[in-house]
Every structure is written in structure tokens, then in C-alpha cells.
Amino acid sequence: xxxxxxxxDGVILTELKQIYDERGAVLHMFRNxxxxxxxxxxxxxxxxxxxxIKAWKRHRIQTQNLAVPIGxxxxxxxxxRRDSSSKGVIQTFIMGRPNNYNRVSIAPGLWYGFKCxxxxxxxxxxxxxxPHQPSESEVCEDEDFDISYEWAQHTTDGLP
Numbered sequence: 001x002x003x004x005x006x007x008x009d010g011v012i013l014t015e016l017k018q019i020y021d022e023r024g025a026v027l028h029m030f031r032n033x034x035x036x037x038x039x040x041x042x043x044x045x046x047x048x049x050x051x052x053i054k055a056w057k058r059h060r061i062q063t064q065n066l067a068v069p070i071g072x073x074x075x076x077x078x079x080x081r082r083d084s085s086s087k088g089v090i091q092t093f094i095m096g097r098p099n100n101y102n103r104v105s106i107a108p109g110l111w112y113g114f115k116c117x118x119x120x121x122x123x124x125x126x127x128x129x130x131p132h133q134p135s136e137s138e139v140c141e142d143e144d145f146d147i148s149y150e151w152a153q154h155t156t157d158g159l160p
Contacts, residue, residue, distance in 0.1 A: 008079045009086040010107025012036055013093065016067060018101055029067045029103065030127045036065065036105045041130035045123055048073060048116040050156055055113020056145045059137045063129045064106040071122025072096030073114045074154040078147050081109045090149065096122060113142070117154050 014036065017028040030037065041062065048054055048071070055076070066075065075093045079086045094100050096118065106112055116122040130136075142151070 006089060006091060007086065008077055008089050008091045008110065009084055010110060011077055011091060012105040014103045014105070016101050016103055027069050027101065029125055030065055038063065038129050041128045042132060043125065043127045045125055048114065048122045048124065050116050050119055050121065053113065053115045053142060053151050055142045056111045056140045057113065057137060058111045059108050061108050061130065061136050063108060065103055065127045066095070066106070067101070067103045067125045068096040068122055069125060071116060071118040071120055073122045073124065074117050075104060075112065075114045076149055077106060077110050077112045079110055080147070090147065111147070115151050115154050117156050119156050
């Protein structure tokens with residue numbers, strides 16, 4: 001059964017606070033009193049060059065908590081979990097400043113990928129709930145992935 005609401009069970013979008021003054025901005029990412037917070041594992045950054053695609057990946061145990069403080073990306077998540085109420089749903093998010101500074105929490109078992117759509121490299125921050133363990137995740141190259149997604153619909157948006 002396919003969930004027709006186009007929302008994936010286990011994906012949470014949270015608007016993040018930005019505090020501006022004439023010197024720059026403070027960008028919140030994650031607090032231990034946030035409803036989605038469970039435990040701290042590690043925080044790391046991934047850089048994506050303009051037009052580059054990094055897809056597909058999923059974690060068996062680890063929850064991802066992604067934010068984009070620099071540049072912009074299109075994040076695509078798909079649910080192939082056998083017994084999920086949202087099986088078959090594909091959900092997309094445009095993330096990054098100035099208009100879409102959010103955190104997306106991705107539950108284990110969901111495939112995700114992203115494309116940089118800004119004219120400069122995008123920086124993705126991930127505050128995961130456990131340290132990276134290579135055996136805990138799997139990667140499938142875009143051309144080998146069972147789900148067909150048309151990345152070409154997302155071109156660089158002309159924003160820095």
C-alpha cells in the first residue's frame with residue numbers, strides 16, 4: 001500500500017533558528033532538548049560541488065540529522081521498507097540558506113541522496129545519533145538504484 005500523503009514515516013522537517021546582526025548570523029542546528037534528539041554519536045560535514053550528485057545511501061541503525069548552512073541542495077528520500085505505511089513514497093526537500101534553513105531527520109532504513117543546486121559548493125552538516133560504522137550503512141550508485149529519480153529537474157538556482 002502506498003502512502004498518498006507524500007510524506008515518509010520517519011522523516012521530520014524542522015525549521016531552524018537564524019539570528020542575524022550586521023556582523024553575520026548564528027545558525028542553530030540541533031539541541032539536546034529537541035524532540036528528535038535521542039543521543040549524540042558524531043557531527044561531520046559533507047561538501048558537494050555545484051551540480052554534483054551524491055546518491056544513494058541508507059543506514060540500518062543510524063539516524064541522520066541534516067542541515068545546510070552554506071549553499072543549497074535538493075535532498076531526496078525514498079522509502080523501500082517492506083512493512084512501512086509510506087512504502088514507495090519519494091519525498092524531496094530544497095535545503096539551504098537564505099530561505100530553507102531546516103533540519104531533516106532521516107530514520108534508519110530510508111534511502112537518500114542529494115544534489116548541489118547552488119552556484120557554489122554546498123556544506124551539509126550531519127549530527128548523527130551514533131559514530132559512523134561502515135558495516136552499518138550501504139551505498140548504491142545512482143545508475144544501479146531500483147528507484148528512478150530524475151535529478152536533471154534540479155538545476156543550479158543561481159543563488160550563491
